[in-house]
Amino acid sequence: MPHISHAGAVNIEYSHFPVGERWESGFERRDDRPDFQTSEAVIVVPGSIIVRSRVQGHTAPVVLALSGQHGQTPGAGWELLASVAYRPVYTGRMAAFDTTSGPARSADEPVRVFGQQADPGEPTIDLDPSHTYDVQVWAQGRSDSRERFDDAAPGADTEGASALEAYLIVFTPSGTQEPPPQAARESRRDRLTRAYGRPPLNLR
Structure with a gap:
């Protein structure tokens, strides 16, 4: 049985939201800027999986899951949007995030996946x-989410439109890698030299 997270709710802006690792002190920061010129529904960058919604702005429930078995269907109403490969680049702690404002909040209602309730x-x-x-x-609801959004009354509150789409992100181990190394600890002298081109007078 897959291990499932709680059900969060992401505030989607600009038709996308990330699921990924936050940079942590001690690791080299990775470039995680996605290329939105692609037509792919899911984009992978170091440290993040970017999911593209069919709706410009709304709120969507999101659940993460860790499974030991490939190909498990999460239940009725779920459609497979994409399969991608992911390599952890920091400590492997994955979270769902709003597009621009930090971690997802708690969902208003449970989400049913793999025969379980994600509270x-x-x-x-x-x-x-x-x-x-x-x-x-x-995903749930993607096939007609844009149409339902467009049919809503002009000026409708999209914060309450969480039923437009819902997402489930399932991770299954596929192989091994060397754990991401922590960067060598940088001395204050080296840090200031890197920032200003030369060490300060009192450290020369």
């Missing part, structure tokens, strides 16, 4: 950074 709460899951993962992104 409202923080949508996080811990991956093993010494493993690589196959990731399946499942």
Whole structure:
């Protein structure tokens, strides 16, 4: 049985939201800027999986899951959006995030996946950074979400439109890798030299 997170709710802006690892002190920061010129529904960058919604702005429930078995269907109404590969680049702690304003909040209602209720709460899951993962992104409501949004009354409150789409992100171990190394500790002298081109007088 897959291990599932709590059900969160992401505030989607600009038709996308990330699921990923936050940079942590001691690790080299990775470039995580996605290329939105692609037509892919799911984009992978170091440290993040970017999911593209069919709706410009709304709120969507999100659940994360860790499964030991490939190809499990999460239940009725879920459609497979994409399968991608992911390699942890920090400690492997995955979370769902709003597009621009930080971690997802708790969902208003439970979400049913794999025959279980994902209760409202923080949508996080811990991956093993010494493993690589196959990731399946499942969705509900995408087939007509844009049409339902367009049919809504002009000026309708999209914050309450969480039923437009819902997402489930399932991670399955696929192999092993060297755990991401922590960067060498930088001395104050080296840090200031890197920032200003030369060490300060009192450290020369």
